[in-house]
Amino acid sequence: MDLIRKLSQIPMFDGLSNEMLTEIAAITTAHEVPKGKVIFSDGEEANGFYAIAEGRIKIYKLSPEGKEQILHVFGPGEAFGEVPVFSGRHFPAYAEAIEPSLVLFFPKEKFISLIKSEPMLALGMLADLSRRLRYFANLIENLSLKEVPGRLAAHLLYLSERQEDSNELTLDLNKTQLASLLGTIPETLSRILARMTKEGLIELLDNRQVRILDRESIEELANGERRLG
């Protein structure tokens, strides 16, 4: 069945038997989500969690004045909204589709029953949450200990690692959302990109394409060993 193939592509479910995947499929429902739709809200009661079959979902917090901090952008194969399955009853942030998406939903109680009978499922889940904690520790470090140019530099290096030509990269978000991911605002991001261009560290090709001209300087920026003039 198609659903089982989708489940098997989720890393969290790696190493599970076909029987177990079938059991999971039996409790799974799939939902199409249009771009811009809020899947759940901060503080909302949770009945289960999600995984992405297609599309991308941003997880974010909002300030009272409406400023947004993106915590995570998840793509195909990644799960989200698991926290209230295991502690607390409410989602800790907002989730919104930033592309037309197809998400799979797993109801809480039924999923917990499966965990009790299948330790590998628990270990996959633990690995998943652990990776996320590691990612958050890094995000906190960036927000608290680096200035915006350093955060941007680190992000550019991160993106450049996962492209064919390691010196030409495509931004995965528009600049407003990239600003939100980096804990700043579009104006500041724009200015810093301009400064990095003027100092010959990067070159802006398309609106979404960046060429790295001076990788070493960008690495120094990301490590706090240098600052923009």
Place this chain on the structure above:
Amino acid sequence: MDLIRKLSQIPMFDGLSNEMLTEIAAITTAHEVPKGKVIFSDGEEANGFYAIAEGRIKIYKLSPEGKEQILHVFGPGEAFGEVPVFSGRHFPAYAEAIEPSLVLFFPKEKFISLIKSEPMLALGMLADLSRRLRYFANLIENLSLKEVPGRLAAHLLYLSERQEDSNELTLDLNKTQLASLLGTIPETLSRILARMTKEGLIELLDNRQVRILDRESIEELANGERRLG
């Protein structure tokens, strides 16, 4: 045995049978840690994780210039250093005793074997990591979306909830470390406490004692509905 009593007081191990506690005890070692001792460092390879029997441990990141961001302060009954047990091989931050402490150590592979045979242990672990993710989401929100007065106000309210007299509270850290927990520096914290005092929101008694004089205004500060004059 004394070790089993200590294990039974760790919330992560709630609901486990005596036999299982005995099995855990068989792989546990206890270690005294003097105040100021670094238990593990960011990036160091991990062989297992820890839980606190007595004392307090801070988990933190350092910038190249030596600025510190505290991620967590853990006390008796709390576990730390679990992330590399389930994903990655290295600790994601530093851990240091801020009081003379007694910590329990659980070796990685042996602990994973126990998890495979006891689903309740996995669920306790999952609840633990989930709580931590929730806490981190909150910390990120504070760092990114609130100014320092708002972060301090939120922390004072948090402390006041867990004291007998809800309007008189004891800071759990010295001010240098409190600044580090709030993502700022001692000078800034000092100034903001002075401003809150001048505006009649709080009164500083001892160096560690704070009396809340105007709780409503502090709540508004914490919610970003108000700012200091």
Place this chain on the structure above:
DNA sequence: CGTGCGCTTGACTTTTTTCAATAAAGGTGG
């Protein structure tokens, strides 16, 4: 073809940090 949203840039304000000096607190050994 127009409206709107995203992006950029400038001028200005606010917040926070830096640097420096001093004061207070806490722990140690005599």
Place this chain on the structure above:
DNA sequence: CCACCTTTATTGAAAAAAGTCAAGCGCACG
């Protein structure tokens, strides 16, 4: 128990970083 010494805390003045407000451009989409 006190004097000393190190660490911690406070305060001021100046600098830096980032945010706000406002205006204008351009591209996309209906």
